[in-house]
Amino acid sequence: MAVRLVGRRSYWPAYLIGAVVCILLDQALKLWTVQTFAEGEFRNFIPGVLSLGLVYNTGAAWSLFSGAALPLAALRLVVGAGLLVYLVRRPVPPLMGVALTLVASGALSNALDGWRLGKVVDTLSSHTFSFVTRLMGQGNFPIFNLADVWVVSGVLLIVLLSFRTKRSPSASASERGDHA
Template sequence: MLRGVPTLTDRASRSSIWLPLLIAAVLIAADQWLKAWALTNLVEAAPARVVIPGVLEWFLTFNTGAAWSMFSGSAAPLALGRLLVGLGILVYLYLRPQHRFLSVVLAMISAGAIGNAIDGLRFGKVTDMIHAPPLSAITRAIGQGDFPIFNIADSCVVGGTIALLIGSFVMDRKPKTHGHDPDNGMDRNS
């Protein structure tokens, strides 16, 4: 194994136990702030408000299910499940501190789950307001209609999950040492 290349489970360079809690708190606060702003400043089903032409728009909508409106009408059970998952991840990270990368991506996923759980428990639906026309162009091109309107919590879950998948492939790869000494870059057989 190469020295200095951390793995996802590297205990030697664990992050502080407070880092994931701080990250989750900041992301949950940002998510709740944007949702409150959207509820105050946007009108459901009104034309989209362009933020960055062709890139980002505000469009208020609500979801009583999960991504792509799966499990519609199940806001309360989904909210409880999200809350348990989000809190469970944070408790795990508190009790078993992990490498900084893993702490950050799991804190992101936890924040997303808790952020949407708060909406589900408070309102019986999740507030969504971010529309990205480039993502809709991609989903329409593959015959799947418009990309769903989303929020910061959704972005945390998706971004954290993608980072976790990429990180698991990149950071946990074991180098092939077929006769190669990684310390000096020379073949042992030479």
């Protein structure tokens, strides 16, 4: 029994390493983009699908909360740090740990931009997503960054994991017809 708990808890170093790797990847792409592109400049990366470029955002997606970079950075810092503390202190199933790590690292990387620059560096533009959002009458899809990809991927994984149902031993027995 103790081995099982220790085994489940032993994943937290991997979650922390994963968070550091995700943050470094996002920050490296942002640094390269700032050094390579003028603000507002974009170039095709995958023609018709994805472009790389540079814009700054002082708010959140779809320009929500524009001008609130520091309060948003504080909120992102609290969320990201809180999730990492949770992962260190509580055993979680591995896939849930990955999902929470993705959300935490995305939040922390964008928080780093907010504190350091007073705005978030956005680098990716999806022509495919924009096509879909324009069909829905919502204009172009927001320009985003890898941190946003981490957050959205983590949330989607959490949603998918929520559909997994755990069967209690008594429910499984009654389904098989093993009545006591």
